[in-house]
Amino acid sequence: xxxxxxxxxxxxxxxxxxxxxxxxxxxxxxxxxxxxxxxxxxxxxxxxxxxxxxxxxxxxxxxxxxxxxxxxxxxxxxxxxxxxxxxxxxxxxxxxxxxxxxxxxxxxxxxxxxxxxxxxxxxxxxxxxxxxxxxxxxxxxxxxxxxxxxxxxxxxxxxxxxxxxxxxxxxxxxxxxxxxxxxxxxxxxxxxxxxxxxxxxxxxxxxxxxxxxxxxxxxxx
Amino acid sequence: xxxxxxxxxxxxxxxxxxxxxxxxxxxxxxxxxxxxxxxxxxxxxxxxxxxxxxxxxxxxxxxxxxxxxxxxxxxxxx
Numbered sequence: 001x002x003x004x005x006x007x008x009x010x011x012x013x014x015x016x017x018x019x020x021x022x023x024x025x026x027x028x029x030x031x032x033x034x035x036x037x038x039x040x041x042x043x044x045x046x047x048x049x050x051x052x053x054x055x056x057x058x059x060x061x062x063x064x065x066x067x068x069x070x071x072x073x074x075x076x077x078x079x080x081x082x083x084x085x086x087x088x089x090x091x092x093x094x095x096x097x098x099x100x101x102x103x104x105x106x107x108x109x110x111x112x113x114x115x116x117x118x119x120x121x122x123x124x125x126x127x128x129x130x131x132x133x134x135x136x137x138x139x140x141x142x143x144x145x146x147x148x149x150x151x152x153x154x155x156x157x158x159x160x161x162x163x164x165x166x167x168x169x170x171x172x173x174x175x176x177x178x179x180x181x182x183x184x185x186x187x188x189x190x191x192x193x194x195x196x197x198x199x200x201x202x203x204x205x206x207x208x209x210x211x212x213x214x215x216x217x218x219x220x221x
Numbered sequence: 222x223x224x225x226x227x228x229x230x231x232x233x234x235x236x237x238x239x240x241x242x243x244x245x246x247x248x249x250x251x252x253x254x255x256x257x258x259x260x261x262x263x264x265x266x267x268x269x270x271x272x273x274x275x276x277x278x279x280x281x282x283x284x285x286x287x288x289x290x291x292x293x294x295x296x297x298x299x
Contacts, residue, residue: 056254102270103250208267220271 037110037162040096045161046107051169054103056203057138059168060188067172071119073194074129079122083172087158090114095155101182102219111176113157117150119192128196134175135191142186142202152178156189184213236283243280246273
């Protein structure tokens with residue numbers, strides 16, 4: 001009786017210790033660097049360190065001298081932009097918005113980027129195009145109906161909380177897809193393809209997550 | 222062993238199994254890069270997350286069935 005009580009107590013203590021070890025880092029408020037913006041228009045911003053790393057292959061290292069943002073598919077003028085060109089050719093916009101992850105965490109931060117709509121318009125969309133696919137350097141993809149991208153003013157962000165996008169947040173360019181679950185916010189975007197295939201499914205969409213990824217709907221298919 | 226005893230054992234074992242699956246599926250959601258290849262690709266993030274979200278109900282039921290009778294018995298003895 002005493003022996004089993006000792007074993008049971010030991011197991012309980014072990015489980016509690018494991019839980020504490022796993023939960024404590026998640027409860028810490030996160031470090032804010034001096035340069036990071038902490039508040040915007042009266043809204044307290046989440047520190048960048050509160051984002052959790054859940055990319056498919058870990059943070060990607062992108063060499064800026066080699067980097068190009070390519071636009072191809074059903075466009076009249078396929079294009080290839082350097083990082084500098086993206087920042088200078090298109091008008092920038094700031095947007096305070098919340099990224100909600102299917103894992104249960106969220107962050108409200110200030111994004112700064114260029115409108116995807118402007119980039120697509122620069123390449124002149126063909127009438128037959130109805131779907132936009134975002135490709136990342138790690139092979140990640142996600143797609144949206146074209147009207148979704150245009151009407152919701154999605155951004156390709158290059159700054160977060162007034163800092164150049166950190167490597168783990170998708171440097172050099174990350175998609176800000178308002179109203180969508182976090183898995184639709186592609187990071188390290190290096191190609192945008194316009195297609196006429198609305199059935200295309202991206203990385204997580206082909207692994208059981210919803211195609212539309214709307215925040216007000218279930219993220220399961 | 223009485224039928225009651227067998228029932229108690231079944232509940233205890235079921236609770237242990239559910240608890241282990243609950244822990245593993247939770248781990249599989251956040252550590253999918255490790256877990257998905259280990260499972261041969263069969264237990265991906267979406268599947269394990271769905272399992273994890275379903276399991277709380279049987280977990281609570283089994284926990285109550287496991288602990289409840291012991292607590293009731295204690296109070297009755299007093």
